[in-house]
Amino acid sequence: MYFASERTGDWEIFAMNPDGSHQVNLTQSPTKDERPGASPDGKKIAFGRTEGSNTDIYVMNADGSGLKRLTTAKELDHAPQWSPDGQKIAFRSDRDGNAEIYVMNADGSNQTRLTNHPAHEHGPDWSPDGQRIVFSSNRDGNDNIYIMNADGSGLVQLTTNPADDFGASWSPEGGRFVFRSDRDGAPEVYIMNVDGSGQKNLSNDPAADRGPAWSPDGSTVIFYSNRDGDYEIYKMNPDGTKQTRLTHVPGRDFQPDWASDGDVVVPPCHALTRSHTGQGSDPTADPPKSPGCSMGQYIAGAQITLTAALASGWHVAGWSGTDNDGSTSMINVVTMPAEARAVSVIYEEDAVVTCYALTRSHTGQGSDPTADPANSPGCGAGQYVAGTQIVLTAVPAAGWHVAGWSGSNDDAGTSTTNDLIMPSTEHTITVMYVKSAEATFSALLPFVVNSVEPSRRAIK
Numbered sequence: 001m002y003f004a005s006e007r008t009g010d011w012e013i014f015a016m017n018p019d020g021s022h023q024v025n026l027t028q029s030p031t032k033d034e035r036p037g038a039s040p041d042g043k044k045i046a047f048g049r050t051e052g053s054n055t056d057i058y059v060m061n062a063d064g065s066g067l068k069r070l071t072t073a074k075e076l077d078h079a080p081q082w083s084p085d086g087q088k089i090a091f092r093s094d095r096d097g098n099a100e101i102y103v104m105n106a107d108g109s110n111q112t113r114l115t116n117h118p119a120h121e122h123g124p125d126w127s128p129d130g131q132r133i134v135f136s137s138n139r140d141g142n143d144n145i146y147i148m149n150a151d152g153s154g155l156v157q158l159t160t161n162p163a164d165d166f167g168a169s170w171s172p173e174g175g176r177f178v179f180r181s182d183r184d185g186a187p188e189v190y191i192m193n194v195d196g197s198g199q200k201n202l203s204n205d206p207a208a209d210r211g212p213a214w215s216p217d218g219s220t221v222i223f224y225s226n227r228d229g230d231y232e233i234y235k236m237n238p239d240g241t242k243q244t245r246l247t248h249v250p251g252r253d254f255q256p257d258w259a260s261d262g263d264v265v266v267p268p269c270h271a272l273t274r275s276h277t278g279q280g281s282d283p284t285a286d287p288p289k290s291p292g293c294s295m296g297q298y299i300a301g302a303q304i305t306l307t308a309a310l311a312s313g314w315h316v317a318g319w320s321g322t323d324n325d326g327s328t329s330m331i332n333v334v335t336m337p338a339e340a341r342a343v344s345v346i347y348e349e350d351a352v353v354t355c356y357a358l359t360r361s362h363t364g365q366g367s368d369p370t371a372d373p374a375n376s377p378g379c380g381a382g383q384y385v386a387g388t389q390i391v392l393t394a395v396p397a398a399g400w401h402v403a404g405w406s407g408s409n410d411d412a413g414t415s416t417t418n419d420l421i422m423p424s425t426e427h428t429i430t431v432m433y434v435k436s437a438e439a440t441f442s443a444l445l446p447f448v449v450n451s452v453e454p455s456r457r458a459i460k
Contacts, residue, residue, distance in 0.1 A: 001015070001016060001017075001018060001222060001233075001256055001257065001258050001259060002014065002015050002026075002036040002038055002045060002256065002257050002258075002259065003016070003036065003224070003233055003247075003253055003254065003255060003256040003257070004033065004034045004035065004036065004047075004253070004254050004255045005025075005247075005249070005251060005252065005253045005254070006251040006252040006253075007249045007250065007251030007252075007253070008025065008251070009251075010029075010030060010031070010032060011031075011032040011033050011034050011050075012025050012026070012027045012028065012029065012033055013025075013026045013027045013033045013034075013036045013045065013047055013064075014026065014253075015062075015259075016233075016246070016247075018215070018220070018235070019246070020233070020245075020246030020247060020248075023247070023249075024290075024299075025064075025290070026045070026060070026063070026064035027047075027049075027060075027064060028064070028299075028301055028302060028303070029049070031049050031050060031051050032049065032050035032055075033047055033048070033049050033050075033058075034047065034048045034049075034050070034078065034255060035047055035048045035078050035079045035080065035255050036255065036257050037079075037080045037081045037082055037089075037257055038062070038082070038257055038258060038259045039082045039086050039106075040082055040083075040084055040085065040086045041086055042062060042259045043061065043062055044059055044060070044061060044062065044082075044086075044106075045059065045060055045061075045062055046058070046059045046070070046080035046081075046082065046089055046091075047059075047060075047080065048077070048078030048079065048080070049069075054074060054075070054076070055076045055077060055078045056069060056070070056071045056072060056073070056077050056078075057069075057070045057071045057077050057078065057080045057089070057091055057108075058070060059106075062259065063268070063299075064299065064301065065300065065301075065338075068108075069108075070089070070104065070107070070108030071091075071093070071104075071108065071111065073093060073095040074095070075093065075094040075095045076092075076093070076094040076099075077091055077092070077093045077094075077095070077102075078091065078092060079091055079092045079122060079123055079124065081124055081125050081126060082106070082126070083126050083130045083150075084126055084127075084128055084129065084130040085130055086106060087105065087106055088103050088104065088105060088106060089103065089104055089105075089106055090102070090103045090114075090124035090125075090126060090133055091103075091104070091124065092121070092122045092123070092124065093111075093113075096113065098118055098119070098120060098121075099120045099121050099122050100113050100114070100115045100116065100117075100121050101113075101114045101115045101121050101122075101124050101133065101135050101152075102114060103133075103150070113152075114133070114148070114150075114151070114152035115135070115137070115148075115152060116152075117137065117139050118139075119137050119138050119139035120137065120138045120143075121135055121136070121137045121139075122135065122136055122137075122166070123135055123136045123166055123167050123168065125168060125169055125170050126150075126170065127147075127170050127174055128170065128171075128172055128173070128174045129174065130150060131149065131150055132147050132148065132149055132150060132154075133147065133148055133149075133150055134146070134147045134158075134168045134170055134177060135147075135148070135168075136165070136166030136167065136168065138164075140157075140160075142162060142163065142164050143164040143165060143166040144157060144158070144159045144160060144161070144164075144165050144166075145157075145158045145159045145165050145166065145168050145177070145179055145196075146158060147194075157196075158177075158192070158195070158196035159179075159181075159192075159196060159199070161181065161183045162183075163181060163182040163183035164180075164181070164182045165179055165180070165181045165182075165183070165190070166179065166180060167179055167180040167210070167211060167212070169212055169213045169214050170194075170214070171214050171218055171238075172214055172215075172216060172217065172218040173218055174194065175193060175194050176191055176192065176193055176194060176238075177191065177192055177193075177194065178190065178191050178202070178212040178213070178214065178221050178223075178238075179191075179192070179212065180209070180210050180211065180212065181199075181201075184201060186205075186206055186207065186208055186209075187208045187209055187210050188201050188202070188203050188204065188205070188209050189201075189202045189203040189209045189210075189212045189221065189223050189236075189240075190202060191221075191238065201240075202221065202236065202238075202239070202240035203223065203225070203236070203240065203243070204240065205225065205227050205243075206227075207225055207226050207227035208225065208226050208227075209223055209224075209225045209227070209234075210223060210224055210225070210254070211223055211224050211254060211255050211256060213256055213257050213258060214238075214258070215258050216258055216259075218238070219237070219238070220235050220236070220237065220238075221235065221236055221237070221238055222234065222235045222246075222256045222258065223235075223236075223256070224253060224254045224255070224256060228245065230250060230251070230252065231252040231253055231254050232245055232246070232247045232248065232253050233245075233246045233247045233253050233254075233256050234246060268299065268300075268338070269290060269293035269294065269297035269298065269299060270297060270298060270299070270300065270336060270337070270338065270339055270340050270341065271296060271297050271340045271341075272285060272296055272297070272298055272304065272334070272336065272340075272341050272342075272343065273296075273340070273341070273342040273343070274296075274306070274342075274343055274344070275342065275343075275344045275345075276308075276344060276345045276346070276347060277344065277345075277346050277347060278310075278311075278314055278317075278346060278347025278348055278349070279310070279311035279313075279314050279347055279349070280308065280309055280310035280311045280314055280345070280347045281309035281310075282309070282345075283306040283307055283308050283309065283332070283343065283345045284306070284307045284309065285304050285305070285306060286304065286305045286307070287302075287304070290302050290336075298336040299336065300336055300337060300338035301335065301336065302335070302336040303333060303334075303335055303336075304333065304334050304335075304336060305331065305332075305333055306319075306322065306331065306332045306333065306334060306343060306345070307330060307331050308330045308331070308332075308345045308347075310330075310347050311347070313349060313350050314347045314348065314349050314350060315328070315347070315348060315350055316328050316329065316330055316345060316346070316347065316348075317346045317347065317348040318345075318346045319332050319343065319344065319345050319346065320342075320343065320344045320346070321334065321341055321342050321343035321344060322334045322343050323335055332345075353376075353377075353378040353379065353385060354385065354386070354424075355375075355376065355378070355379035355380065355383035355384065355385060356383060356384055356385075356386065356422060356423070356424065356425055356426050356427065357382060357383050357426045357427075358371060358382055358383070358384055358390065358420075358422065358426075358427050358428075358429065359382075359426070359427070359428040359429070360382075360392075360428075360429050360430075361428065361429070361430045361431075362394075362430060362431045362432070362433060363430065363431075363432045363433060364396070364397075364400055364403075364432060364433030364434055364435070365396070365397035365399075365400050365433055365435075366394065366395050366396035366397045366400055366431070366433040367395040368395075368431075369392040369393055369394045369395065369418075369429065369431045370392070370393045370395065371390050371391070371392055372390065372391045372393070373388075373390070376388050376422075384422040385422065386422055386423060386424035387421065387422060388421070388422040389419060389420070389421055389422075390419060390420045390421075390422060391417065391418075391419050392405075392408060392417065392418045392419060392420060392429060392431070393416060393417055394416040394417070394418075394431045394433075395416075396416070396433045397433070399435060399436050400433040400434065400435055400436060401414070401433065401434065401436050402414050402415065402416055402431060402432070402433060403432045403433065403434040404431075404432045405418050405429070405430065405431050405432065406428075406429070406430045406432070407420070407427060407428050407429040407430060408420050408429055409421060418431075
């Protein structure tokens with residue numbers, strides 16, 4: 001059987017066996033995938049896929065391969081159901097401004113509207129002989145169940161309850177429907193005869209029971225319910241007995257449907273081999289496997305996150321077999337092909353960094369010159385790798401200026417800024433400060449004035 005699930009964080013189409021075993025994610029897509037419908041031969045699955053704000057109908061093989069888009073309308077198209085001969089698909093479309101029932105060929109051609117009413121029509125399903133279609137409509141104010149001929153003629157209303165009745169599934173022998181009804185306050189699974197008689201509550205639970213569908217042999221009804229706190233897939237006999245939970249995973253499981261033979265078409269699993277060169281460990285893989293596969297095996301299209309585990313003093317130099325072999329990041333991704341794949345991470349030893357000390361000093365009044373940068377990466381304060389360019393800035397005291405440097409690139413320079421290319425040895429840089437001439441004259445000015453004053457008095 002097939003169902004939609006939010007267990008991965010978005011909506012995916014899953015398959016599982018009728019007993020709930022072997023649950024497999026078929027779509028593995030970041031889009032929202034919902035309402036799967038299996039073809040009569042069990043080889044195809046039609047479903048709705050939402051990308052952005054629009055939903056269209058897609059079809060894929062039963063193992064998740066061979067994806068093809070069938071509708072391209074700008075409005076919502078979803079809830080596809082195959083005709084019993086596999087030649088047509090009925091679906092709901094909002095392309096005319098409201099929800100209507102449409103039909104198209106199984107390849108997406110000849111899309112034709114069957115209903116033409118301003119109300120909301122949805123949830124189509126075929127009679128076993130392919131001559132009629134059951135659907136729901138709120139044309140009388142609330143949702144009720146109707147049937148019509150496969151060409152849209154011969155409309156007959158089956159339910160008239162003031163509460164909503166919708167989502168009918170036609171039984172394989174053609175004489176009954178199961179459907180959802182809200183007439184008891186909470187959604188319940190009901191059954192009725194094809195003429196609308198014999199309406200009976202099957203699920204009888206205070207929780208919400210929704211989305212019933214028949215098994216191909218008519219012996220079982222599947223549905224989804226939140227009776228255990230989270231929406232999960234359940235099954236029961238057509239008389240409502242033996243209600244059994246099939247899924248037990250956090251995240252909503254919903255909208256179940258049956259394959260023709262009731263068995264899961266298991267996608268082939270392919271081995272992923274992980275290795276490394278240099279010092280470290282093989283990259284880890286997340287997830288460790290695809291659902292239904294053995295450890296280290298994945299279905300085609302699975303996205304696997306790889307994380308390197310290198311030794312101290314080593315770094316990632318590259319990858320092989322990944323989606324980005326040129327990456328030097330610790331994390332990479334591989335999309336599994338339809339065959340075995342080997343991935344490897346390449347580790348290289350970090351280069352040995354040799355650091356040399358730079359000593360800064362000065363003569364005269366002021367401070368040692370500052371150095372920018374303060375050190376080379378991987379070196380201690382005041383230490384540098386050979387070849388590093390260092391900007392030096394002198395800090396003379398007031399009344400002092402730079403008279404020269406030693407050990408710099410421009411020892412004759414008298415600017416407060418100089419630079420240095422660090423040699424491959426320890427090195428000393430010195431800035432020489434001398435007192436400015438203006439400052440010296442200012443200091444001597446009182447003595448000059450005193451020596452001149454006696455002469456002036458003598459002349460007077």
